[in-house]
Amino acid sequence: MRRxxxxxxxxxxxxxxxxxxxTAPRTxxxxxxxxxxxxxxxMQTDVNTLAGHVTSADVTEAFTQRWQICANPQNCGxxxxxxxxxxxxxxxxxxxxxxxxxxxxxLGEAYGAxxxxxxxxxxxxxxxxxxxxxxAVNDFAGTIFKLSGAxxxxxxxxxxxxxxxxxADHAQRRRILAANAKLRExxxxxxxxxxQEAFVFDTVAAATEKQRxxxxxxxxxxxxxPGTTLIKPMTDSLGVQxxxxxxxTIAASPALKAAVTDTAKAxxxxxxxxxxxxxxxxxxxxxxxxxxQDKLGGKGGVSLAEVDRLLGTIVASLAAGQGGH
Amino acid sequence: xxxSAQDRLMEVYQxxxxxxxxxxxxxxxxxxxxxxxxxxxxxxTLECAYLEAARNALDASGPAIEQAFTDAxxxxxxxxxxYQNAKGIVEKIRLVGSLAKKATALVKAAHGG
Numbered sequence: 001m002r003r004x005x006x007x008x009x010x011x012x013x014x015x016x017x018x019x020x021x022x023t024a025p026r027t028x029x030x031x032x033x034x035x036x037x038x039x040x041x042x043m044q045t046d047v048n049t050l051a052g053h054v055t056s057a058d059v060t061e062a063f064t065q066r067w068q069i070c071a072n073p074q075n076c077g078x079x080x081x082x083x084x085x086x087x088x089x090x091x092x093x094x095x096x097x098x099x100x101x102x103x104x105x106x107l108g109e110a111y112g113a114x115x116x117x118x119x120x121x122x123x124x125x126x127x128x129x130x131x132x133x134x135x136a137v138n139d140f141a142g143t144i145f146k147l148s149g150a151x152x153x154x155x156x157x158x159x160x161x162x163x164x165x166x167x168a169d170h171a172q173r174r175r176i177l178a179a180n181a182k183l184r185e186x187x188x189x190x191x192x193x194x195x196q197e198a199f200v201f202d203t204v205a206a207a208t209e210k211q212r213x214x215x216x217x218x219x220x221x222x223x224x225x226p227g228t229t230l231i232k233p234m235t236d237s238l239g240v241q242x243x244x245x246x247x248x249t250i251a252a253s254p255a256l257k258a259a260v261t262d263t264a265k266a267x268x269x270x271x272x273x274x275x276x277x278x279x280x281x282x283x284x285x286x287x288x289x290x291x292x293q294d295k296l297g298g299k300g301g302v303s304l305a306e307v308d309r310l311l312g313t314i315v316a317s318l319a320a321g322q323g324g325h
Numbered sequence: 326x327x328x329s330a331q332d333r334l335m336e337v338y339q340x341x342x343x344x345x346x347x348x349x350x351x352x353x354x355x356x357x358x359x360x361x362x363x364x365x366x367x368x369x370t371l372e373c374a375y376l377e378a379a380r381n382a383l384d385a386s387g388p389a390i391e392q393a394f395t396d397a398x399x400x401x402x403x404x405x406x407x408y409q410n411a412k413g414i415v416e417k418i419r420l421v422g423s424l425a426k427k428a429t430a431l432v433k434a435a436h437g438g
Binding site (some may be wrong): 065068069071072075078080081083085086089147148149200202203204206207208211214240 | 376
């Protein structure tokens with residue numbers, strides 16, 4: 001069927017007009033998706049370390065308590081029941097931390113779907129992956145807010161399907177913006193949950209820090225680990241190498257034994273401070289990512305340099321061996 | 326002068342931290358299974374009180390809360406005096422047990438939520 005020239009012209013104007021004012025922000029969405037994938041991946045690395053730090057308190061305390069009890073050989077056979085109250089406190093926190101790992105994984109997948117959606121001729125639909133992330137972050141927030149005693153926010157609702165339009169580029173723009181808005185909401189909830197988790201960790205850290213130091217000291221005093229193990233982080237940071245026979249020198253010197261014991265306490269404190277630092281860096285990285293997601297679809301571009309910088313500090317802290325192992 | 330939520334949290338933390346630091350020597354001095362379990366139970370009760378205190382703002386106010394705060398301070402001072410004066414293990418266990426009760430009562434009373 002032939003169309004009148006005026007009709008063709010009108011269609012062209014409409015199409016050009018739409019693509020001019022409502023082009024899908026593919027490049028910016030791709031940058032945000034890459035930053036989201038990197039952020040969730042980096043934070044996930046830290047999660048298992050943290051959960052291990054909390055749950056290992058039960059084990060380290062079992063060792064230290066028995067070592068302390070057996071300081072008097074007559075008491076060594078005394079049965080000591082596990083304190084269910086403390087066991088429960090630590091287990092709840094570890095479960096909450098592991099739920100964060102699931103939420104981070106699902107959010108990473110959703111950013112991956114956004115990246116697919118942002119590719120030039122994408123047919124992908126980010127709805128399914130985004131809604132998996134909605135479910136995971138709701139689970140995490142529900143647990144951690146309950147644990148911290150803070151008021152629980154309303155759960156995030158799922159992203160509606162069938163977002164589109166008649167013109168392909170216009171439809172893609174709408175899908176990208178809808179996915180971005182939902183991912184922003186999820187990232188914000190993850191941030192809020194992480195803030196509560198950091199608060200709860202602070203409360204447990206003061207106790208676990210003492211327990212970890214006591215376990216290291218018990219291991220050293222019992223002769224199960226050499227003193228040089230405890231001072232190695234210090235000598236590494238000073239860039240010096242221990243003499244051969246350093247362990248024998250420590251074993252023969254009460255002054256050196258006392259110094260090694262104090263180093264073990266300081267090392268536990270340094271680990272706790274490093275973990276607290278990574279919580280703060282993760283929160284700041286999510287805030288920077290959310291701020292850039294707010295800009296998507298606007299006239300200015302997006303810049304993920306700050307997100308990159310903050311994630312770099314987390315990676316550096318983990319690489320420096322300050323993971324609480 | 327009335328106590329703040331931070332004062333109360335620090336009071337409970339100090340009680341727990343001191344008891345934890347003294348635990349090794351107390352266990353070495355213990356003479357029976359009952360004493361061992363009492364020493365461990367006291368430290369664990371103080372840790373639970375501390376975790377609960379840290380998780381909940383201790384921001385309620387009123388004469389009963391100030392009294393609970395004073396009671397906890399007094400109980401901690403009695404414990405410190407017992408260790409400074411090298412009292413026997415039975416007396417130390419008794420006083421730390423009393424402190425654990427007072428610290429727990431302070432947390433329950435001052436938890437405004």
